[in-house]
Amino acid sequence: MPVQKTWIFAEVAEGKPTTTTLELLTKARSFGGTVEAVAVGPGADAIADVVGEYGATTLYAAADAALGEVLLGAFATDVLADLVAEHQPDLILFPMTYTGRDVAGRLAARLDRPLVANALDVGADGAVVVQTAIFGGSQIVRTELDGGKPAVVVVRPKSFAAEPLPGAGPAAVVRIDRPLDERHRRARIVDRVADVAAGPKLEEAPVVVSGGRGLGDPANFKLLEQLASLLNGAVGASRAVVDAGWVPYAMQVGQTGKTVKPTVYIACGISGAMQHTVGMKGAKHIIAINKDREAPIFKLADLGVVGDVLKVVPQVIQELQARRG
Amino acid sequence: MNVVVCVKQVPDPNSPGQLDPTTHWLRREGVEVVLDPSDEYGIEAGLQLAEKHGGQVTVVTMGPEKAMDAIRKALAMGAAKGVLVSDEGLRGSDALTTAKVLAKVIEREGFDVVITATESTDGYTGVVPQMLAELLGAPALTFAKHVESPDGRSLRVHRQTETGYDVVEAELPAVVSVTAGVNEPRYPSLKGIMAAKQKPVERLTPADLGLAGYGGATARQRIVSVEPAEERQAGEIVEDDGTAAQRIVDFLAKVKVI
Numbered sequence: 001m002p003v004q005k006t007w008i009f010a011e012v013a014e015g016k017p018t019t020t021t022l023e024l025l026t027k028a029r030s031f032g033g034t035v036e037a038v039a040v041g042p043g044a045d046a047i048a049d050v051v052g053e054y055g056a057t058t059l060y061a062a063a064d065a066a067l068g069e070v071l072l073g074a075f076a077t078d079v080l081a082d083l084v085a086e087h088q089p090d091l092i093l094f095p096m097t098y099t100g101r102d103v104a105g106r107l108a109a110r111l112d113r114p115l116v117a118n119a120l121d122v123g124a125d126g127a128v129v130v131q132t133a134i135f136g137g138s139q140i141v142r143t144e145l146d147g148g149k150p151a152v153v154v155v156r157p158k159s160f161a162a163e164p165l166p167g168a169g170p171a172a173v174v175r176i177d178r179p180l181d182e183r184h185r186r187a188r189i190v191d192r193v194a195d196v197a198a199g200p201k202l203e204e205a206p207v208v209v210s211g212g213r214g215l216g217d218p219a220n221f222k223l224l225e226q227l228a229s230l231l232n233g234a235v236g237a238s239r240a241v242v243d244a245g246w247v248p249y250a251m252q253v254g255q256t257g258k259t260v261k262p263t264v265y266i267a268c269g270i271s272g273a274m275q276h277t278v279g280m281k282g283a284k285h286i287i288a289i290n291k292d293r294e295a296p297i298f299k300l301a302d303l304g305v306v307g308d309v310l311k312v313v314p315q316v317i318q319e320l321q322a323r324r325g
Numbered sequence: 326m327n328v329v330v331c332v333k334q335v336p337d338p339n340s341p342g343q344l345d346p347t348t349h350w351l352r353r354e355g356v357e358v359v360l361d362p363s364d365e366y367g368i369e370a371g372l373q374l375a376e377k378h379g380g381q382v383t384v385v386t387m388g389p390e391k392a393m394d395a396i397r398k399a400l401a402m403g404a405a406k407g408v409l410v411s412d413e414g415l416r417g418s419d420a421l422t423t424a425k426v427l428a429k430v431i432e433r434e435g436f437d438v439v440i441t442a443t444e445s446t447d448g449y450t451g452v453v454p455q456m457l458a459e460l461l462g463a464p465a466l467t468f469a470k471h472v473e474s475p476d477g478r479s480l481r482v483h484r485q486t487e488t489g490y491d492v493v494e495a496e497l498p499a500v501v502s503v504t505a506g507v508n509e510p511r512y513p514s515l516k517g518i519m520a521a522k523q524k525p526v527e528r529l530t531p532a533d534l535g536l537a538g539y540g541g542a543t544a545r546q547r548i549v550s551v552e553p554a555e556e557r558q559a560g561e562i563v564e565d566d567g568t569a570a571q572r573i574v575d576f577l578a579k580v581k582v583i
Contacts, residue, residue, distance in 0.1 A: 096451075
């Protein structure tokens with residue numbers, strides 16, 4: 001039985017659906033059946049226009065302002081479990097984000113349904129077949145889910161392009177007015193801290209300049225910031241330097257961090273552990289600068305420079321400034 | 326404070342594992358296996374909570390008999406007790422089956438806090454903590470890069486977000502998943518390694534937990550193929566002789582980002 005109804009767990013940031021939400025909607029259209037979105041959180045009911053443009057015909061929205069004060073896992077699971085019982089979707093796609101994973105994991109346990117996470121591709125011609133990468137992206141595994149409803153799949157960001165559906169109008173909004181109870185309020189957000197630098201977002205920047213241990217000192221990230229700003233880019237980092245406290249987690253590129261697919265990725269003093277490369281090897285072009293000729297990052301690089309990143313990067317900055325005149 | 330830490334033994338991340346081409350199970354023969362390095366942070370977080378607020382750390386895993394090595398390492402770090410759920414039938418278990426087995430053990434042990442890593446270093450599914458929370462009826466404080474208990478009755482964590490972190494609080498009991506870097510895991514001391522040999526370990530089967538028949542047979546997903554990923558082709562590698570910066574700028578111009 002092909003998939004007839006696909007749901008997307010839609011996430012909202014700054015009043016808009018996230019890019020990954022739009023990627024998942026675009027992919028879901030290719031299955032041929034109905035595509036609907038479920039959004040939970042403040043502002044969830046304000047995205048009907050955009051999710052509609054990307055193919056959702058209905059938006060189920062729970063938008064209680066109090067949802068901004070709690071982790072959404074428990075509440076969103078209750079909402080989804082009820083909606084699933086009523087509407088019987090064949091497949092639910094979640095983004096592989098912090099909240100996406102919180103809700104998907106709980107929902108699968110609640111519904112007693114199998115779940116595949118970390119998906120890079122999903123096929124739904126007959127059975128739902130999910131493609132994932134294991135062992136740091138070195139092997140591709142295809143997993144078939146049983147025929148029960150719903151299949152729950154958590155998809156990595158940037159797995160698909162986001163393309164609007166020509167001529168599509170806004171989605172019809174179905175408001176969910178469920179009040180929060182004590183169980184939903186057990187994990188309370190008491191403060192939100194932003195520690196991302198100004199400039200383009202890491203996930204969306206056309207150029208990403210990333211640093212690793214080879215920079216030698218946290219202060220040298222300044223050089224990367226300078227280079228990134230000359231290229232209208234964003235600065236990323238390897239897990240090693242994030243774990244060491246050099247830069248915030250939000251800058252981490254890799255399996256446990258962000259997935260980026262810029263036009264150019266410049267790896268500065270990064271050896272290229274699989275943990276890292278799984279988050280950046282989808283870049284269109286890769287430049288690597290590293291002292292160690294044997295560093296695995298050179299296996300991926302279109303241009304590899306064996307040299308001292310602290311010498312080469314300042315020269316590149318100088319050169320770019322000279323071109324600007 | 327009774328802390329249960331869930332751990333996993335995985336192929337050494339420095340020498341990536343293999344799946345058996347016919348069964349699609351993890352090939353365990355001739356493969357170095359280690360306590361998942363990301364689990365060391367969870368063990369450390371559990372030990373710190375127990376040291377500050379009293380109580381003890383129980384470490385729980387599911388896997389072949391060899392996984393007892395992972396438990397021994399946790400005991401050498403300072404955990405008080407280990408539980409290994411092992412059975413040939415568990416091979417090929419999916420995430421939900423794994424969570425159900427672990428949840429049964431955790432219920433049996435009793436808990437104030439359950440700690441896991443955010444995901445394993447071999448499978449990266451990263452949803453078992455949330456499944457455990459659902460099965461145990463507890464809040465899930467996930468992706469924590471800082472964990473503390475101000476009073477022994479509640480937890481406060483810094484939970485990673487796309488743009489920074491949220492400060493999140495919950496009364497106990499709770500499930501916490503911690504990121505690498507949440508702390509500096511201790512090395513087992515020689516004394517700790519010796520003491521670990523005397524510490525209690527329990528071996529259970531799914532049947533002991535009332536879950537007879539659970540495992541690969543109850544997984545509702547099936548691997549249909551495993552193939553090597555398409556690798557990028559390496560390009561040009563140059564030694565920096567003073568002209569590398571120019572090469573980089575030329576490359577950036579060629580691909581039209583400047």
